[in-house]
Amino acid sequence: MRILHTSDWHLGRSFHRVDLLAAQAAFADHLVETVRAEGVDLVLVSGDVYDRALPAVDAVRLCDDTLARLAALTRVVLIAGNHDSTQRLGFGSALMDEAGVHVRTRFARVGEPVVIGDAAVYGIPYLEPELVRSPWGLDERGHAAALTEAMRRVREDVARRGPGLRSVVLAHAFVTGGEASDSERDISVGGSSHVPASVFEGVDYAALGHLHGSWKVTDRVRYSGSPLAYSFSEDRHLKGFWLLDLREGGALTAEFAPVPVPRPIARVRGRLDDLLGDARFDRYENHWLQITVTDPRRPSAAMERLRRRFPHALALGFEPEGAEPDAAGGWSERVRERSGLDLAGDFVAEVTDGPATAAERALLHEAFEHCRLKEAHA
Known part of the structure; x- marks a missing residue:
């Protein structure tokens, strides 16, 4: 079985006021073409399909078109992430099942797989700990407790179906071993956000969503990351998705497939005169940029002057050389690790x-x- 694992599309999201819908549509074109060219048997979308619980009409239209094109080629299993509305994303899911697009948004259905040949695919949507704690009779609070119970239900179903079954899980969570960026929404209010990778032991593959970088937590537990960058903290990410071959007996091979991006992003810093004249910054002239000016005094009209060389500069910060870290640090730096x-x-x-x-x-x-x-x- 050839599987494509993607997640965190965040359809409708912008990047520092730049509309990304065209770039997201280009990703959808690339995704569909890859499915066709690679003979993909199953596409996994591990949550955060939309950026908002009430997505814009254009974002819904793009999602509808993408899923219809995928359904003509392959099977799709899709779960809700913490940005998605379970009610809106799950609308029409029973009808879409018939078309081969399996949308799983309800925690009550955890443990009910989509069976494709000899593979059982279990969708675990984002689990709000306080919403599932009472219905599931959990003694502990937090994301680890919720996912542990979800996986207990999955393992119970796998065991009931007997030997020879290949098992795949989709989940949307912060699993220990991944690295966060600035663009993921904090989920720690509902209890400790981190979940150990050991929660997913016993299945052949766990396709994770939520973190925007591609991470191999273990050989069988992976994040695909988002297809586009949604913050400058993702400047070192390679964007793409996983192509996996899940063979009889559970043998697994995985290859990361990069995707085209609309424009590279970068963070640069230096004195204004150096930024404007130094040849070492030539390679950034076509990037989306976050620029930090380090002159002792704030230069006048800095962004206007910088955009003559860097027309795609989007964010400007000022951190004078020699200033105390607290005085120089920007707001995003001061709140990065705070809930x-x-x-x-x-x-x-x-x-x-x-x-x-x-x-x-x-x-x-x-x-x-x-x-x-x-x-x-x-």
């Missing part, structure tokens, strides 16, 4: 001249949980 709950606590401390009390943090946590659960039900 939304931590930032809300900082705000309370700022406006009350004192750290948030235990009661205030509990109230903030409740508010974040309410918003998360409301979005999950959207």
Whole structure:
């Protein structure tokens, strides 16, 4: 069985106000052509199909067209990610099953596979811990507990079907061993976000989504990453998808297939005069750029002058040489490792001249949980 593993399309997302829909359509063309040329038997889409729970009409139209083209060539199994609305993405799923596009968005169906020949494919949509904790009778909170129970159900079904079955799982989670970027939405409010790779032991392949870089967590547990960069922190990523051959007995080979990108991205820094005149920056003239100017004093009209050389510069920062790190660090650097709950606590401390009390943090946590659960039900 030849499998293509992709994820995190985020249809409808922009990049620093640059509309990416045409680039996403070009990726869809490349994906369909690869399926045709490589004789792919199964496409796995591991969540975050859309960028928003209520996607734009053009994004829905692109998704509809892409799935229709894929259905004419192969089978597709697709799950909801934390950006997707389970209700909207799952609309019409029973009808799409008949066309060979299997959309899995409901946690209640975890453990029910799509059977393709002698392979059972189990879709585990993004699991909001507090939504599944009561229905599944979980004693512990957090993503690890939710996925552990989901995989228990998968293994139970695999065992019931007997020997000789090849098993594949799709999941959308933060598995230990992957590396985050700035463009993934934080999922830690619902409990500890990290899940050990050992949760997926016992299946032939686990196709992961959520992290935007391609990662081989283990030989049988992999992230495909997003097909496009959605933040400058992804400047070192090679974008693409996995092509896998799953043979009888569970033997697996995998090859990463890069995809064309609309424009390379990079982060550069230096004094303005060097950025404008130094030949070592020539290779960045056609890139989307995040530029950090390091002059001792902020230069006037810096972005206007930089765009004469770098017409695709998108973001400008100022970090003067010799400044203290706290003074020079930009907002994104200061909040990179902090959760939304931590930032809300900082705000309370700022406006009350004192750290948030235990009661205030509990109230903030409740508010974040309410918003998360409301979005999950959207």
